[in-house]
Amino acid sequence: MKQKIAVLGPGSWGTALAKVLVENGHDVTIWGREVDQIAEINQQHTNQHYLPDLLLPLELKAEYDLKTAVTGADAILFVVPTKAIRSVAAQLVAVLDTKPVIIHASKGLEQGTHKRISQVLMEEIPADKRQDVVVLSGPSHAEEVAVRDITTITAASKNLKYAEYVQQLFMNDYFRIYTNDDVIGVETGAALKNIIALGSGAIHGLGFGDNAKAAIMTRGLAEISRLGVAMGADPLTFIGMSGVGDLIVTCTSVHSRNWRAGDLLGRGHNLQEVLDNMGMIVEGVSTTKAAYELSQELNVEMPITETIYKVLYEGADVQEAAKLIMLRDGRSEKEF
Known part of the structure; x- marks a missing residue:
């Protein structure tokens, strides 16, 4: 059934997901704040900064007025940076004229509160203004989805009816969706894998090989599993798409901006140089801080996260940090 869907966030992932939805026959409007970018999508049918040389469907509409973008929407998909989720959600509530299903495909933890994105959305969008909040996450590079490479990800909601609704919105012959009722596990895996991707990139930048990776x-x-379980997740989620699946794709590919950022750190660049070079949000940087603080609160041991935190926020030398983590006391692999 054709649905009217608003996609909030015209970055690479938001654009790729909007393209999938259009190709599935839905009425899709993508919203953003940059007037020039919105004009480019509408007039040139491209989004060159995020997905160079990709021709977007003519049916995809772009809008910089939020009220216009979401009017009549059956579903609203958040694909904005984690730090913008709360403010955009607050703006949305003021202009809603329907009771849509809220979906989010962002990956991170809110700074200060350490809350998951679905928690932020449920706080800002009252229950009488929405159907449900569904998480869409898994091993996926926007660059590959945009050219119809085979991809499988997860839609998670405590109410599987809404996870199945999102599954039906997105499923096609190159984009497969599995459902899950473990929202905590799916969101935790999605957020924390970006930290490990920073470390994996740093390992590469330092010149270490496949063993270290x-x-x-x-x-x-x-x-990731230790912290997730402490937060209430099902440990089995972490051997699925949003756990090991997302970890593999983010830790092994040059498409991953977190991996690329880590690689630059390993090559000796400082954090500010890395962020300036990337030109896009590197969610793993802020997530490292939130996850480290959360691990301290919950008394969960996370030596890799702690090491990356020290490199990012305390100026620790990345090569020395790699050596010190190898010299930690020996232990059983089965310790949890």
Whole structure:
């Protein structure tokens, strides 16, 4: 059934997801704040800064007025940076004329509160203004989805009826959606894998090989699981799409901006130089701070996250930090 969908955030991932929805026959409007970017999407049918040389569907509409973008929407998809989620949600409430399903495909933890994105959305958008909040996450690069590479991700909601609704919105012959009722696990895996991707990139930048990369991914997954379970997640979620799946794709590809940022850190660039070079949000940087603080609150041991935190926020030398983490006391692999 054709649905009217507003996509909030015309970055690479928001644009790629909007393209999927249009190709599935839905009426899609993408909203953003940059007038020139909105004009480019409408007139040139491109979004060159985020997805160079990709021709977008003629049916995709772009809008910089939020009220116009969401009028009559059956579903609203948030794909804005984590730091903007709360403010955009507050703006949305003031202009809603329907009771839509709220979907988010952003990955991070809110600074200060350490809350998951769905928690922020539920706080800002009252229950009488929405149907449900569904998380859309998994191993996916926008650059590959945009050219119809085979991709599988997860739609998560405590109410599987709404996860299945999102599944039906997005499913086609190159984009497959699985459902899950573990919202905490899916969001935690999505956020924390960006931290490990920074470390994986740094390992590459330092010149270490595949052994080291395998080590940081495997032990990184152990950290993600420990914190996730402490937050109430199902441990089985972390061996699924939004756990090990997302970790693999983010820790091994030059498409990953977190991996690229880590690679630059490993090559000796300081954090500000890295962020200036990237030109886009690197969610793993802020997530490292939030996850480190949360691990301290919950008394969860996360040595890789702590090491990356010290490199990012305390000026620790990345090569020395890699050496020190290897010299930690020996322990059983089965310790959780």
